[in-house]
Amino acid sequence: MKKLLLAFAIASASLVTLNSCTKEYITNYLPGISYATNVTPNQWKLVSGSTNIYYAELNFPELDNQYYESGTVQVALEFKDAAGYYNAIPATIKNVHYSFDYTVGYVTVFAEVLPGGNTNAIDKDMKAKITLTDADNGGS
Numbered sequence: 001m002k003k004l005l006l007a008f009a010i011a012s013a014s015l016v017t018l019n020s021c022t023k024e025y026i027t028n029y030l031p032g033i034s035y036a037t038n039v040t041p042n043q044w045k046l047v048s049g050s051t052n053i054y055y056a057e058l059n060f061p062e063l064d065n066q067y068y069e070s071g072t073v074q075v076a077l078e079f080k081d082a083a084g085y086y087n088a089i090p091a092t093i094k095n096v097h098y099s100f101d102y103t104v105g106y107v108t109v110f111a112e113v114l115p116g117g118n119t120n121a122i123d124k125d126m127k128a129k130i131t132l133t134d135a136d137n138g139g140s
Helices: 002-019 065-070
Strands: 032-039 053-059 072-079 086-089 091-093 096-103 106-113 126-133
Touching: 032 053, 072 096, 072 106, 086 091, 086 096, 106 126
Parallel strands: none
Antiparallel strands: 032 126, 053 106, 072 086, 072 126, 091 096, 096 106
16 A cells, blocks of 8 residues: 555656646747828928928827837838839939938838939829837837
8 A cells, every 4th residue: 555655646746747847938929010101292392491302291190109219110112103012211213212210100201302313203192101010128
């Protein structure tokens, strides 16, 4: 009987010990989210004091303080005459240099018409795809 109790005690201790060794996977999945918005010709304004730099300010309430401080923002443009194809900016396309900046609640797209370029691209509707990617704050 002592041998049976000893075997039972060893089996119980082994079961408890082996059962407590479980692997735990920690996945910090921080997905990006994209929004598409139309940019119409009447949204482009000439930068004050410039003759060749235009901007379109896009109201973007999804861009909150958390994204501003710790996330990333990317912008790509789809032109009406090249539907189905996005151009990530900053980029120079047909002698127009596109770039952007952002602040909480707004993304501003810039179009600088370079020598040999024209405003035909901003005289047509285009689509701006804005992608917000979350990130953990790595410190100061």
